[in-house]
Amino acid sequence: MLEKVEKRQIYEQPPYPDVPYAEWRARINKARKLLKENDIGCLVLWGKENIRYFSGFQTIHSGLKSLQAAVSIIPAEGEAVLIVVEPMLGNAEGLGWTKDIRMYGVLRSHDLKAWDELPLDVASVVKELGYGNQKIGLEYGPLRDLFIPRPLEDIETLKNALSEATFVPGDKVIWGCRMIKSPLEVARIRKAVAGMTRIQSAVIEGFRPGMDEVDVMRIINHARADLEGTGWGDDTVFGVDFRCSNQRRRIIDAMAFEGAPITRSDSIHFNSATSYKGYYPDHCRVWQVGPITDKVKKAYELLWQAEDLAVAAIKPGVTPKDVYEAAYQPVREAGEFVVESCGHGIGLDGHEPPTLTPWNDSITLQEGMALSVEIWLPRIAGLPLLGIQDTAVVTEDGCEFIPSIDREIIQVSHPIL
Numbered sequence: 001m002l003e004k005v006e007k008r009q010i011y012e013q014p015p016y017p018d019v020p021y022a023e024w025r026a027r028i029n030k031a032r033k034l035l036k037e038n039d040i041g042c043l044v045l046w047g048k049e050n051i052r053y054f055s056g057f058q059t060i061h062s063g064l065k066s067l068q069a070a071v072s073i074i075p076a077e078g079e080a081v082l083i084v085v086e087p088m089l090g091n092a093e094g095l096g097w098t099k100d101i102r103m104y105g106v107l108r109s110h111d112l113k114a115w116d117e118l119p120l121d122v123a124s125v126v127k128e129l130g131y132g133n134q135k136i137g138l139e140y141g142p143l144r145d146l147f148i149p150r151p152l153e154d155i156e157t158l159k160n161a162l163s164e165a166t167f168v169p170g171d172k173v174i175w176g177c178r179m180i181k182s183p184l185e186v187a188r189i190r191k192a193v194a195g196m197t198r199i200q201s202a203v204i205e206g207f208r209p210g211m212d213e214v215d216v217m218r219i220i221n222h223a224r225a226d227l228e229g230t231g232w233g234d235d236t237v238f239g240v241d242f243r244c245s246n247q248r249r250r251i252i253d254a255m256a257f258e259g260a261p262i263t264r265s266d267s268i269h270f271n272s273a274t275s276y277k278g279y280y281p282d283h284c285r286v287w288q289v290g291p292i293t294d295k296v297k298k299a300y301e302l303l304w305q306a307e308d309l310a311v312a313a314i315k316p317g318v319t320p321k322d323v324y325e326a327a328y329q330p331v332r333e334a335g336e337f338v339v340e341s342c343g344h345g346i347g348l349d350g351h352e353p354p355t356l357t358p359w360n361d362s363i364t365l366q367e368g369m370a371l372s373v374e375i376w377l378p379r380i381a382g383l384p385l386l387g388i389q390d391t392a393v394v395t396e397d398g399c400e401f402i403p404s405i406d407r408e409i410i411q412v413s414h415p416i417l
Helices: 021-037 048-057 086-095 112-128 153-160 172-177 183-206 213-225 292-311 322-332
Strands: 044-047 070-076 081-085 100-104 135-140 166-168 238-243 268-274 281-287 343-345 352-355 372-379 386-394 399-400
Touching: 021 044, 021 048, 021 070, 021 172, 021 238, 044 048, 044 112, 044 172, 048 070, 048 112, 048 172, 070 112, 081 086, 081 112, 086 100, 100 112, 112 153, 172 281, 172 352, 183 268, 183 281, 183 372, 183 386, 183 399, 292 322, 292 372, 322 372
Parallel strands: 044 135, 081 100, 135 166
Antiparallel strands: 044 070, 070 081, 238 268, 268 281, 281 386, 343 352, 343 372, 372 386, 386 399
């Protein structure tokens, strides 16, 4: 059974708000506007990024498969509701501005029965708010990049308890808010890029002949720890697709492998996502550890040309398809293999809409969208996978390009000669 917090019990107002009050209020107001436009009564959110965006709530417990740390309900009329597991009341009050907070699992937060009852508690709040027989938006829909991190039986329980309601995609409301970044969000993305640049620089300067992949990962972890001590903002999370050794060239999206040697013919493929206050840019560089041949240099120049064309194409009103076609024109003309994407949105998730693909012409870019522009050359004979990723933010008449380390640095400072 839920316990409503009638008055803030721990903090009168948040000492460490995730965003300023005005920003939080603007997000809630925009969500309510979009709910009305899409004829949805309320939005029920289970995913940690969406809950954080609309409430400020966060905890490392959001990653647990068993425990649902919080649920957010945003009605078309009235104030948002945040339901939290009882020990997380301090997180709800200390990090966010939501006034209507409900606790579940009171004094038995590790009781499986309390977790099983949560969907019924959520349904009771939806009914109390007056939306028990209306359209309820959940985290799904054609824009994708959303999911509900609960067991199927919990969602079935919720739907059965709200049998008079109609469940509809909530993606237009969620991404209608989240795809357009505020100046604060863009500033956080810039700072994340700056932090990542420091890590990239450490790899270039720290590599020595004879190292293996674990040695390089030590450099990365030391540089990461140097970002404001042991953290970067409030939650440095370091994701990386890390490949050096040719022995594992076909193994992707995995970190360092013990005993994977780095030889003269290898390269350091560093696809990283270091967050600042939850915001993830997605960047890639590939550095050669051996000599730079004319063939390698020409391949990099093709990457840069494609990236420049993509960035030049980014502006309000164009489609993702337009950007894709502009980016890969020189790659096609060079007779090289063309991949199916040249980027995607970024933010609280490492991958967000819109995707920059040849099929995505149903939406247009808007001012405030933050994009990872990524170009790949996967199949040039005799060369390892080459790629480049940087950040661009759509502006009023074009885009702001936020580069990390100079892209013309294509070799480590201490190569194997």
